[in-house]
Amino acid sequence: MPRVQDVPSIPPAGRADDGGALPPVLDVQDLKTFFPTDAGTVRAVNGVSFAVREGETLAIVGESGSGKSVTGLTIMRLLGRAGAQIAGGEIWLTRGDGNRVDLARLADADMERLRGSEIAMIFQDPMSSLNPVFPVGEQIAEPLRLHKGLSRRAARAAAVELLALVGLSDPARQVDAFPHQLSGGMRQRIMIAIALACEPRLLIADEPTTALDVTVQAQIIALLRALQARRRMAMIFVTHDLHLVGDVADRVAVMYASQVVEEGPVADVLATPAHPYTRALLACVPRQQRGEKRRRMTPIPGTMPSALAVPSGCRFHPRCAHAAARCIEAVPALEAIAPDRRARCVRWREIGP
Amino acid sequence: MTAAAEPLLAVRGITKHFAAKGPPVRAVQDVSFEIGRGEVLGVVGESGCGKSTLGRLVLRLVEPTTGTVAFDGTELMALAAAELRRFRRHMQMIFQDPFASLNPRMTVGEALAEPVRFHDGLGRAAARDRAAALLAQVGLGAEHLDRYPRAFSGGQRQRIAIARALATAPRFLVADEAVSALDVSIQAEVVNLLKSLQETFGLALMFISHDLSVVEAISDRAMVLYLGRVMEIAPIDDLYSRPAHPYTLALLQAAPGGGKRGGDRLILKGEIPSPSAPPSGCVFRTRCPFALADCARDIPRLTAVRPGHLKACIRDDLTL
Known part of the structure; x- marks a missing residue:
């Protein structure tokens, strides 16, 4: 077994575990990944937090430039090429022996031993x-x-x-x-x-079926789910396809412009999306049940903001149908909207389910 | 048949075999269909089904091995090269990657002016005015005329490619995976643009895509291809709510969010066989959960399940 030394392996106090349960396999707290460029610093991942438990699949969904792939690469510490740096936050992995390590601060050689094994x-x-x-x-x-x-x-x-x-x-x-x-x-x-x-405790799958035909995609998804159930592995499934999320994941984190804007159980988020961006994303490609009347595709107005010029306040406000003055003033917190759900919208109560 | 009911496009028995080392690649096999004036026909299928080749065949961008294409009564295969070039103004194509079809050294204004100068013989100033009008049709301002393709986002480039396709006022457009490379929010934008242009100008459209939900959003009818052959063709609502061919059902259920989660989804075994060695009889039988011994014998004919709804499957006893 690989041995990891000289790393902080005691988690800080006050972590949000539902008392007595096993700690999550992966617990990401306020993660920040920045790329220096000639035009300025690109904050590709900016304050992302989530947890994944044993046997659970968390989908991270978003459009190009949302930061979803960089999040996965940051956890794997595969950022080398573009000069990206972890600028803050913690990535706690619970190892097979029960010890926890912060991948954000692990030495390269120790990370090398974890990669491919755990x-x-x-x-x-x-x-x-x-x-x-x-x-x-x-x-x-x-x-x-x-x-x-x-x-x-x-x-x-x-x-x-x-x-x-x-x-x-x-x-x-x-x-x-x-x-x-x-x-x-x-x-x-x-x-x-x-x-x-090597029977890893965590598998990160970054758009693993995007290049495949749909019938083959269905096979691979079924395979991943069967293997995961058998091995009790935790999985992070990164995808642009919100509908695929319903087939593959237990929980979903929706990312927009480097932040998580909504998180919760897949069925709840798809059925009653709380954040206007999640709603807008679903309306882009409506799915109807058999016999239901055909719905038109509804694009999201405007364009994804440049990573070098993110809007003030809520990053989605320039494109949001519900934007109000206070949406521009401060970045909304990712607040609990139900026991197991969070949304980054100050108006989630008013705009209703 | 009266003149009004005559289809804009009539494709009869079109077949394309590409020469290869070993047996030829049977890309498209004996495909026949029609597209009405102002009608949108979706063409769906997975890689290797022949949908892109079919799109090129109906515009005679590749020569068929056998078969014919009639466009508004004109037999395309009978046209000489120069005649075909002039005739192309009626039929245009847009592709998945608009960047690859726009010359990086030409400004958008030049790219849009080129076809109108060639086909309509317009002068420089008149062509530029027409280019500005075309940009307006796809929702872009005249300030973009002097910019180069690299200055535009993917969605904007696809708008420019559409504007260029519209330059000669065509009556028929083939869109080959035209929104597949775009983010979903931009996909919706481009699909809605195509739909509104199609309605405004009465354009007929052959919309080729692997994405069933996009095809559903834009098409009046759809045709399902597998290994170069038509499996099913039907009005869109009928096809999606009452699929008659096992392959169509499998496609619909395999689509993300299209089926029920868990075990009761129809998941096909194996992968698409090589088009160089397609199975005998029904080409789908090697992956079909309902295949019988008879399916290996004869190539199933397209037969009507309901008016306008055809399937190529000998199993009439299935309730899908």
């Missing part, structure tokens, strides 16, 4: 994450050899088992296949096998 990530494009010159079996075996110290033979046997687990037919043969010989759906299954090889 937390893993899958991406939209499996082809760019798979190495084209190695058979897929070797790529599945690699984390097992690295983190679990398995022998070459044992790792290969485990890879065959994992391929069966993710639903590949003829795994004993496919283990020697190269990525280019596989379809997009099969490649995503391989990525899931690699991510799950």
Whole structure:
């Protein structure tokens, strides 16, 4: 097992646990991720908080530029390339041994040991994450050899088992296949096998089905849910598709312009969205039940603000049908609107469900 | 058939095989359909179903292996190259990536003026006025005329691509995944723009998309393709509320939020076979939960379930 030393592993007091229950697998508090650019500092993630429990899926949903993907990359500490920095906040991971570590302050080498073993990530494009010159079996075996110290033979046997687990037919043969010989759906299954090889406590899936056909997307979603139920893994599912959220997640956090604007159980948020942005997003692509009259798509007026020039007060106010003078004055807090729900809107009571 | 009822576009038995190493890729196989004047036909299907090839075939941007396309009575396959070029003013296309179809070194004004100068022989000043009018039609001001494509957002670029397609006052537009790359809030904006232009100018539209909810929002009728063949074609409300082909049902249930969560959703096994080696008989039978031995024998014909609602499936006993 990897060992993590010299890191604060006692959580600060006063954390919002519902007394006696297990601590969440991941507890993100006031996270800030900033990118320095020539034009100024881009605050890609600005004060984001959420928690994910064992066996639970949290969907993070938003449009391009909302900060949803950067949130996932920040938790994985995969920010290197663009010069992004964690500018504040805490990312508490409860490890398999029960100790908690703050990923925001973990040394690179320690993070390296956690990545792939306790937390893993899958991406939209499996082809760019798979190495084209190695058979897929070797790529599945690699984390097992690295983190679990398995022998070459044992790792290969485990890879065959994992391929069966993710639903590949003829795994004993496919283990020697190269990525280019596989379809997009099969490649995503391989990525899931690699991510799950070391039985991580948390899986971050960033638009894992966006590039797939809908019938294959339905297969991958069913697979992820089955595997998650079996392993009691926590999952963060990052997506632009609010309707997909209903198929995959237990809870949802809606992001707009680097902040969470609404959070709660999926069924409640979809049925009675409290924040005007969540409502507007749902109205963009209405879903109707069989026999129901056809509804027109309703666009959101205006455009997503530039990350370099966010509006004062509520960031959604320039596009919001319910905006009032006080929406411009101060940034609204993400306040509790029901025992298990939060919304960042000062007018949520007046505008009704 | 009276002149008024004659369709704008009549496609008969169109087939396209692309040569490849090994057996040819059967992209489109014996597809026939019509689009009425001012009608929106949605074309849905997954990758490899032939929907993009079909869009290019009906504009004769690729040559069919066999089959014919008649546009308002004119047989497209009979036109010589120069005639076809002139004829194209009646039929235009917009694509998924507007940036790829706009020349980065041409200002928006120049890009919009080019087709009207070519087709209508307008002078420079008149063409610029027409370009400004086109921008206004898609909700953009004349101040954008001298800007380059890179200065615009994705949604704005798609508006410009639409303006350019409208420059020659076409009667028919093929939109190939025209909103697929856009954020949902901008998707709605562009779909509504297309719909209002279609209503204003009486444009006929072939709207190709993998996204069933967008197709539902804009189409009068829709056609479902699988491995190059038509599975089902029906008026939009009828297709979505009473699908008659197992593949259509699977597509509708697989769509996000389209089915019930949990086990009672129809999830297809496997993936789409290669169009180089499509299954015998019904091309969908290898993934169909209702397939019988007979399904491997004959290619099912499109038959009417109800007036205007056709399906290519021999199972008439299913309640989907």
